[in-house]
Amino acid sequence: MPRRVDHEERRTEITEALLRVAHRRGLHAVGMRDVAAEAGVSLRLVQYYFDSKEKLLLHGLRTLVERFSARTAARLAAVPGSPGPRETVEALLMAALPADEESRVFHHVYTSYAVLAMSDEALAGQPFTGDPDAAEEAVAGLLARGQADGTVPAEVDARLEAVSLLAMSAGLGTGVLVGQRDVPSAVAAIRYRLDRVFTGRAG
């Protein structure tokens, strides 16, 4: 019964199936047939909507990145009150933690892509982040604002501090991901560090 169908919607469904099975069985192990079964369609349809596995994978990566940026933006917008630099930076760093299931899926699959990209022709040099070091820029800016506020000491190097905070957050994230650390301990580390950066002697 071939009713006319929305291609983009179909592609989205299949992509979501891809991400689910990639999380469940590992990206390296996902085959076209698995994706088809997960999406509840025939193998042929996966071929139909994505011409090849490579294109499917690339689309999956793009989707993943877009979704994560959107989610992070939403998180930032959801900070209550009129957030100062400290609250915003904290929200930013927390967003990089695989705390809920959606975030765990993202981190797992995203990391898989990153590892894959290190030795895969087609994936290498792919847009892994919307704007690379946009986050670095943002955090550095917020720290500078904190210095203007007087909540961040003048001796702090905003750029290096931003790099170090983001790297820490990423490191904690993978620690959580591989089960070496739990979420509360990661949150505690982030809060501790922010407490030390924002000595907060002014308002």
Next chain:
Amino acid sequence: MPRRVDHEERRTEITEALLRVAHRRGLHAVGMRDVAAEAGVSLRLVQYYFDSKEKLLLHGLRTLVERFSARTAARLAAVPGSPGPRETVEALLMAALPADEESRVFHHVYTSYAVLAMSDEALAGQPFTGDPDAAEEAVAGLLARGQADGTVPAEVDARLEAVSLLAMSAGLGTGVLVGQRDVPSAVAAIRYRLDRVFTGRAG
């Protein structure tokens, strides 16, 4: 010409072949035949010395971990002079950076194993580090020594600071690995952070 042969040596050669090809083509893509070709032996021999691919992979992981611990220990022993806490911590954090080729290989393959372990029955719950959070213990201890010295402020929480430093180092490492950051900038971030932790007002 079946001369009597040293099994352990043969296994080592094959394992090294495995690690080389895992770095070159990606761990997910390595097959028994690739390993055999890289080691210059027949497929049969890889089966002979390791019964199955799973055992080969597990042995590869063990080798990788042992080698890295040994290397890190050597680095620590090689710190010149009579190193204080600061120098030792710095050496520890630097050792986690994929700076030279050997280290890059380690990080790449190790990360691949970690990702694989997240969805592979046999790899999950495998000894991924000799003693988990041995590093954390060590760094925390060194920071405490610094506090006794007076080179580290008393308000520093040694444990949380250790966690944050190690997470940062790990994060910088993967940043370098995926080409998002270069080694000098990672080193700069580490030095900056250590400068701020070790305010060094005593001797």
Next chain:
DNA sequence: ACGTTCATGGTACGGTCGTATCACAAAACT
């Protein structure tokens, strides 16, 4: 009304993968 396009199913093909099997020569043991 009819031919074309669209959406879909089924299935076959060539390749690769891990593993198993068969064969056989050199060495070691007795």
Next chain:
DNA sequence: AGTTTTGTGATACGACCGTACCATGAACGT
């Protein structure tokens, strides 16, 4: 010397994998 063990090669097997091909019915254009 004869037999058993050990190291090695070649090759076969069954399962998958990504892709290509063929068929077909519903919907649409004219």
